[in-house]
Amino acid sequence: MTQQNNDLDKIKQLIDIMKQNDLVEIEIKHDDDKIFLKRSQPQITQNHPAAVPMMLPNVPAAPPGTYAAQTAAPQKTPEELQKNAVLLEIKSPMVGTFYAASSPDSDPCVEIDSTITPQTVVCIIEAMKVLNEIKAEVSGKIAEILVTNGQAVEYGQVLFKVKPD
């Protein structure tokens, strides 16, 4: 991420230099890196930065956003991949409305990183005016909460993902 930020800063600096000095083209080579910037002829209107195309040899032309995405795709470590594969799911056993807390004034039953046991009440699902306490039935820590308070849920819908002990 740091390398990418440096690159962007450099490009921004170059653009400023070009504007301030009314330059049309600039090319910089450093070892194997090369950067080439070309700017359309100065015009009366002010919005120039958008008109500056950025061309980087050996890399497909792309606006800054995607360039950042291309060089900085977050890599999952083998450990992280392993962990994602064994997250347990707590699914809704009924159709109804999900509530995170047992009453409007209470704190949510669970939050991210809450430790749970099979008997822990993780949420309430209201069906036909009856508030049903939903038990975890697994042990571990809440890793993800996939539904929001007041959301309608169907049978089998995943409500929580749990990192097992």
Added chain:
Amino acid sequence: MFSRILIANRGEIALRIIQACHELGIEAVAVYSEADKDAPYLQFADEAVCIGPANPAESYLNIPRIISTAEITDVGAIHPGYGFLAENINFAQICQDCGITFIGPPVEAMRLLGDKIQARKLAHKAEVLVVPGSEGALEGESEALKLANKIGYPVIIKASAGGGGRGMRVAHNDISFRQSFNAARSEAEVAFGDSTVYLEKFIVEPRHVEVQVMADKAGNALHFYERDCTIQRRHQKMIEESPCPVLNERTREKLCDAALRIIKQAKYVNAATVEFLLDKDKKFYFIEVNTRIQVEHPVTEMVTGYDLIKMQLKIAAGENINLSQRDIKHTGVAIECRINAEDPENNFAPSPGKITRYIPPGGPGIRVDTHVYQGWTVSPNYDSMIAKLIVHQPSREEAIATMKRALREFVIEPTKTTIPACLDILSHNLFVKSKIDTSFVERNL
């Protein structure tokens, strides 16, 4: 008119109801079990909600889940289709209590007609001939045996809470009576949660003829003529047709009028089918009323030209049927073959599994009602019907020819289906001459 309704059913009827809804500008909410998650009509529905695992008790028969779905999707009404909860009085009552319109009859009419014993009494009042039988429920085996001898064998033992041909047994003598009596009671207990049975004279060589009726909240009741459903196997209908080939106009009029009298007597609203047995002398006897839309409703739609499902929705929304009996005519002949995933070579054993090749027939006069497509897996959890093939032509001869042609074109592989059995029936000399009774399939197939 409702802006949104829920369909508490599955398969071809769920699709049928979604179609009617969309043509009337009503949004449709579909429910599905995990076994039906790939059903194509779920994509046509405006919302689809999973309500449970494959087992019907935990999905399509699960009242709390269905009502809960109705609440979270904010529907104004529920259409129960046929089977499942369609004739469940408890469900209809709960809908009423929750302020959701049940698309069907009022609870009281359902209660009255759902009890087959009460229905017979009502038919008496409406001056409609009923099959000779027990006045009420049978107390015990010995009382039943005495009555059987009084009526005269053969007799049929039927479940009071029954329907769909289940919980019925025929007995020809005292020995088989005892067995049949107890078997019928057990089956009734399992199928309907009520072991109450009654007795009727078993009409020999009967035809099964039923009348389609519709009634609105203002008290208008109309009939849409009759259907002949004599081709049955183990009380399950296989082929239905309209009109009944052996009725003259006078008998037809008397039959349909009798059906209307019963419906009016019960203060019925919405769709119903009044079932009769026709004996060799064309005398008809009332058996029961089905307080729901039926599988074979397309047969009537084809000969009369009216969309019965749309009519159901309109009636439930409080609209009156804007027709007089004179407006309703029947033209031509319609025949329906139920295509089941069953193996006729193997005693009609269910044949579930994936359908890898599916090519339905087409061309003039053909209608196919189905939810099935190439790649669909027929689940063992539900009834085996996978499609309804309906044909409408100006004459019965042409209708039979078209049906045979369509059945031969219909490709469903590798699933074993009842298509060959239907072809055999349609080619049979007795069917062509319509010299049939309800024992035809058992005797000739």
